[in-house]
Amino acid sequence: MQEQKLIPLGLLCEQYRLELSFFEELGEIGLIEFTVYKGSKHLHQDALHQMEKILRIHRELHVNLEGVDVVMNILERQEQLRQELIRVQNRLRRFEEDL
Template structure:
């Protein structure tokens, strides 16, 4: 059984009742990566959760594309910092247990 890894932008936008241009704009701002199948823009299944979050930012919170770009960059930095703190805490616990 073959698993489908992409969904067309058209199908996705019809399902979520959003304009296709929104998804294409997300791609232009490098917020999501689109695939091409038979010269048709497609969304990777792994990107759907991210796109759903960006849909909420834009359509529910009325944040423009530049704002979404800034928010996404800040959230990514926060996530990296949290990972760094976790790694440092693990190292600290290791050294504290060694003494």
């Protein structure tokens, strides 16, 4: 695993001015998945956008972590439905072109 793609949890605490327990709770709820590397927890850089979205919902909207979990599930479902709608529209477009 490439070390440069992992962000130490301690660095995240400093960067976002949050306690370690906050990030641990995110992991326990299942909102963020951490990787253990050299004995400490790290966040993969690909998950950084997701983590920042969670932080914005939590901080700016004052939503507790259980509420953030609900919001993230709703957003994920919305994206799935959007993708499904695009697929259906494309199929319909092909059908209309055949007429």
